[in-house]
Structure formats: structure tokens, C-alpha cells
Amino acid sequence: xxxxxxxxLLLLLLASGVQLAWAQARDIRFELGFAGQxxxxxxxxxxxxxxxxxxxxxxxxxxxxxxxxxxxxVRYEAALAAGSGLYVFEDDVxxxxxxxxxxxxxxxxxxxxxxxxxxxxxxPRPLHLVVARDVxxxxxxxxxxARVVDVLPNDLPTRGAAYxxxxxxxxxxxxxAPSARAVAAAAAAGVRVVVLEPLPERFDPLAGLVPAxxxxxxxxxxxxxxxxxxxxxxxxxxxxxxxxxxxALSVPPLDEPPQGRxxxxxxxxAAAYALVVVLLVRLGRLPGLLSAVMLAALVTVGSWQxxxxxxxxxxxxxxxxxxxxxxAHRLELRSVFSRSQQEVRLxxxxxxxxxxxxxxxxxxxxxxxxxxxxxxxALKPRLEPATLRWDGETLYNDGELxxxxxxxxxxxxxxxxxxxxGPGERLGVTISQDSLIPxxxxxxxxxxxxxxxxxxxxxxxxxxxSDREPWxxxxxxxx
Amino acid sequence: xxxxxxxxxxxxxxxxxxxxxxxxxLLFVLTVTWPQGTGSVNDSWYALVQTKxxxxxxxxxxxxxxxxxxxxQTLTLTLLxxxxxxxxxxxxxxxxxxxxxxxxxxxxxLVAVTLDITAFxxxxxxxxxxxxxxxxxxxxxxxxxxxxxxxxxxxxxIGRALLSPFTTVxxxxxxxxxxxxxxxxxxxxxxxxxxxxxxxxxxxSR
Numbered sequence: 001x002x003x004x005x006x007x008x009l010l011l012l013l014l015a016s017g018v019q020l021a022w023a024q025a026r027d028i029r030f031e032l033g034f035a036g037q038x039x040x041x042x043x044x045x046x047x048x049x050x051x052x053x054x055x056x057x058x059x060x061x062x063x064x065x066x067x068x069x070x071x072x073x074v075r076y077e078a079a080l081a082a083g084s085g086l087y088v089f090e091d092d093v094x095x096x097x098x099x100x101x102x103x104x105x106x107x108x109x110x111x112x113x114x115x116x117x118x119x120x121x122x123x124p125r126p127l128h129l130v131v132a133r134d135v136x137x138x139x140x141x142x143x144x145x146a147r148v149v150d151v152l153p154n155d156l157p158t159r160g161a162a163y164x165x166x167x168x169x170x171x172x173x174x175x176x177a178p179s180a181r182a183v184a185a186a187a188a189a190g191v192r193v194v195v196l197e198p199l200p201e202r203f204d205p206l207a208g209l210v211p212a213x214x215x216x217x218x219x220x221x222x223x224x225x226x227x228x229x230x231x232x233x234x235x236x237x238x239x240x241x242x243x244x245x246x247x248a249l250s251v252p253p254l255d256e257p258p259q260g261r262x263x264x265x266x267x268x269x270a271a272a273y274a275l276v277v278v279l280l281v282r283l284g285r286l287p288g289l290l291s292a293v294m295l296a297a298l299v300t301v302g303s304w305q306x307x308x309x310x311x312x313x314x315x316x317x318x319x320x321x322x323x324x325x326x327x328a329h330r331l332e333l334r335s336v337f338s339r340s341q342q343e344v345r346l347x348x349x350x351x352x353x354x355x356x357x358x359x360x361x362x363x364x365x366x367x368x369x370x371x372x373x374x375x376x377x378a379l380k381p382r383l384e385p386a387t388l389r390w391d392g393e394t395l396y397n398d399g400e401l402x403x404x405x406x407x408x409x410x411x412x413x414x415x416x417x418x419x420x421x422g423p424g425e426r427l428g429v430t431i432s433q434d435s436l437i438p439x440x441x442x443x444x445x446x447x448x449x450x451x452x453x454x455x456x457x458x459x460x461x462x463x464x465x466s467d468r469e470p471w472x473x474x475x476x477x478x479x
Numbered sequence: 480x481x482x483x484x485x486x487x488x489x490x491x492x493x494x495x496x497x498x499x500x501x502x503x504x505l506l507f508v509l510t511v512t513w514p515q516g517t518g519s520v521n522d523s524w525y526a527l528v529q530t531k532x533x534x535x536x537x538x539x540x541x542x543x544x545x546x547x548x549x550x551x552q553t554l555t556l557t558l559l560x561x562x563x564x565x566x567x568x569x570x571x572x573x574x575x576x577x578x579x580x581x582x583x584x585x586x587x588x589l590v591a592v593t594l595d596i597t598a599f600x601x602x603x604x605x606x607x608x609x610x611x612x613x614x615x616x617x618x619x620x621x622x623x624x625x626x627x628x629x630x631x632x633x634x635x636x637i638g639r640a641l642l643s644p645f646t647t648v649x650x651x652x653x654x655x656x657x658x659x660x661x662x663x664x665x666x667x668x669x670x671x672x673x674x675x676x677x678x679x680x681x682x683x684s685r
Contacts, residue, residue, distance in 0.1 A: 260521055260578055263513045270509055270571060274502035277567050281489045281498060289486040289563075296567050303574035312580055339580035371580060372520040 039165025055082035188218025216324025255374030323386030543603025601666025
């Protein structure tokens, strides 16, 4: 009888344990990409929902290695807060082409939930998001090769980086209206947002966002089109390729070692010191010896002061802010050069361009740098108010920095106002005799449409994209 | 006065010539290893500190073995003169360290080289005396390089950085510190047990 009671108790405990584990797994939801569709080598939206869970950590491990080079792990970690009720964590993660992608939600004691993505799911093709009750007709117009994803209006994030792998966003008036903020974020991040007409009243805020047939917002487009013209609208506009723009931005390389003291200077100083010491020792006897010792001490301190850089790490950055209308899409490169072997923690979320392994999180990227080595990071793209803006044929500086080296594709270098556009100032564009592309822009202009205006302040380059595309031939006289 | 005597020792022709040669060697290493333009890694400290250490260890072994018949005073002044070489070479070392950012702490080569000079001076002295007693004095000139090669071989054989100045100067090696510390004590004892003045030198000093 006792044995039966013990067995029953054990079974009961086992059953309750299994039930608890099942309940925990069910109360943790992990979503990467849009509707589970991940775009390889792009930033993808990440969403983790927890219900009644203890404080935990999300760990995402992406092995991008191969058989020849072995494991190359990109690790993403984030803290998930504890609490009763629903907790939602959202961020954007750069997902390189993976061999193995695993995720887990874990406490120090246990793994609460985990999963993985199969190697066969690797797909670098961009997504076409459709918000409609029936995506059939849109799917037909976008073609068989297109990765069409049916999304709910509420699933559209308001973060620019989430749309890095999205080519177009098609909105039809048959669903609830998505938030205007999310639609603006998508367009500003480079997506071609097509609003299919007619729209019901509940879409009025969106209709206000797209007053014209087609207009720029950030680095993308807002387009109004009849349902049958979706393919034509997309053909008429082009998405800027941020990957090639980033590559162009990294020319000339940012991660070169900083210049040290010239060899000639060091050798001359060392030879002079050696000569003085020999003379003091040879001719000075006791005073000479003491003077030589004091000189050695002084030169030791002096050489340290003269040759030791104040920081072992040199940070450099270069950014490209692509504006259209009042919003801009900011791409930023940052290089870290470390003279000593050290672990560098940068308070940014980023991916590394030339290093196969790194560790990142929501607000921090950790680099393990050997002595005299450099790493270049591409920061998570973000949206910001546009600094350089077109209004008709006039350029406005809406920022707080003075912009120089103003160049308009098709119009040349703008030399009015000594080539400087101060904060709050505007500039009427003219056809310039000087059509030579400034060195800072030479790699970029090949990837920008005609009519793009470029200006810079130090390492920050600002681009104002024109609304008209294709850009008209240069006019004979402009203001 | 001891410092005056040291000054006089450094003024002697052999020491002056060696000091010039020592500086010339350090300048040559700097010329070869200091980067000429941008984009180059500055590794000058590694080459410089190794060259400096090996040169001073060789000098210590050579002067130690050659001084097997010298008085305590002469040997002590010679050892101090070699330590002065080390002292005069510190600005080169610190300058290259400042620009190279090696992982080794700055204090390590300063301490290690001081102990190396003292330790190997005693080793050379004892080896020189053994050879002299065995009536093999003709081998004393080749003793210094032979001992250096020997300690490098011992380190390779035991598989750790214990005595070799090539490897121990760029990496903190507590075992090396213990070994050279013990040998330095041995040097001090050997010097203390040496006669204060030889019969030849007593005539000179008068």
C-alpha cells in the first residue's frame, strides 16, 4: 500500500513538472523577422513575449562559420525583465548568413525556452510586406520570385532598422489602419511604401502622410497607386542599396593605424642623448656620471610624455544621413583602433564589417581586440530629423551644424556663400562650372540618384534626395 | 669614494668603447624597427629590449669570466658599470615601450635585466675560475657565448622560460625572477668571498 502511494506521488510530481515546463514554454514567444521570415545579412526585427516569467536573459547565437574555418559565433544577449503579466521585448538584430542559429531564454538555473532556425531557411532576398485581407492579387503583381509576406497592421515596428531587409510595403484599405508612425519609419528606412487606393476613412492619418502620388521620405518612397498599378509603381522607383552605400562610405578606410612620431625625430633625439651621455661619462668623471644619470632620468620621463598617446584606443566615425522630406536615414561606421590588447565595450548596437565573431546587445557591443588591431563597426541604422532638405530647387540646412563642400549630382559643386551653408540658411542651386566630384563623395555618388545634394561637416555626410525621379536634365538657369 | 671609483671605471677605455658600441647597437635596432610611416605596427620595444638584454648578459658573462683573477673592488666596479649601461639604456627602452604598447608591464624588463646582469656576472665569474683552475684559460673568451647558448638550450629542453634572456624579458616569468634572484645572491656571496685586492692591484692603487 505504501509502495503504491509513493509511486502515485512520484507520478503526480512528474506530471506537474511536465505541465510546468510546458506552461513556461508556452508563455514565452520568440519571433525573429516578419512572420518568421528572416532576411540573411540584414537587420531583422526581434520580439520576445513573456507572461508571468522570472527575470531571464535572451541569448541568440549565430554560427556563421564553415567546415574550413570552424565556428564563428555572433552572440546577441539581452536582459528580459521579470514580472507578472505580459512583458514584451523588442529590438533589431543583424543576422548574418548562418550555419546554425539557436536562441534560448534562460535564468542562471534553467533554460526556460529555446529553439533554432534551420540552415535551409537562409534567404538573403528582401521581403515584400503586404497588409491586406487577401494578398493574392498583390502576390501576382510582385512576381513568383518575390518573398511576399502577409503581415498584420499591428505587427509593423516603428524602428527604422527593422525594415533593413524589406523592399516594399503594400497597404490596402481592407484591414485595420497601421500606425502612421510605423509607415513613416518604413519609408524613411528605405522601403517603398505603396498605398493602394481607394482608402477608407480609417486610413485618413495615412492619407495625410502621402499627399502626393509619390514622394520621398527619408531614403524611401511613399506612393499612392491604384491596385492594378502596384508593379508599375515599384518599377518607377528604386530602393537605395544601403549595403553598397555603407561600403562606399568606408572609402578611404577608417581603421588605419594613427600616425606615430616620425622615425627621423626619434632617431635624432636618441643619437643626441647617446652622444651627450658618452661625453659626460668620458670627460666628466664623478660630476659627469651623476649628470648622465640625471639626464637618463629626465629623458626617460620626457620620452614617455612625448611618445605615449593619451589613449590606447582611437575611435573614428563617419556617417551618412540620407534625407528625403523631413526625415533622414542615418548609416554610421565607427572604427576602433587599439594599440594594446584589450576588451573594448562600446555603448552601441552594431555589427562588425571585417571581423567574423562579435558579441552585441541592445545597447552594447563587445570587441576583443589584439594589440595593434582595428575593427570597423556598422552601427544599427536609425532615423533622425533631416539636416539637409530640398524644397523645390532650394536647399535648406535644418540642422545645427555648418555644412560645407556642397555638391549636387548633375549641377556640380555649389560655391555660393563660400560653399558653406550655416544652420537655418538656404541655398538656391545653380549649374556650376566645377563639376569635379569632391574626394569625400567620389565613392558615394555612383549609388545615389541624380539630383541628390551632398554636404558635409567633418566626418558626417548629409544627403538630400530629390522627389523627382528620374531627375530632369540640368536646367539652364536656376535662381 | 665608491661613486668616484665607478666614475673612474666608466672612464676607462674599454668601458667607453663598449658604451659607444652599446648605444650604436640600440640606435641600429631603433632604425630598423621603428615604423617609417603610417599604417605600420610599432613593435620596436620587443626587438630593442631583447637586444639590450642579450648584449648586457653577454657583457656580464664576458667580464665575469675574464675577471676570474681580479680583486673584489675591480669586479664590483665592473658589475656596477654594467648596471650603469642598463640605466643609460632605459630611455631607449621606455621610449619604444611608450610607442609600442606591449602587453608586458614596464617594470618587468627593468627588474629582470638588473637581476640578469648581476646573476650572469656571477655565473661567468665562477665558470671562469673553474676553467682557470683546470688550466683551460684559453677557453675563457668563448665562455660567454657558450653559456648563453647553453641556457637557451636548457630552457628549450625543460620547455619553459627559466633563464633564457631572449624569452623571459618580454613575458613576466616569476620562475626567472626566482632563478636570477638566487644567482644574484650567489654573485654577491662570490664577490664577498673574493680577496679585496690582489697583489698586482695593491701596487697599482698605491
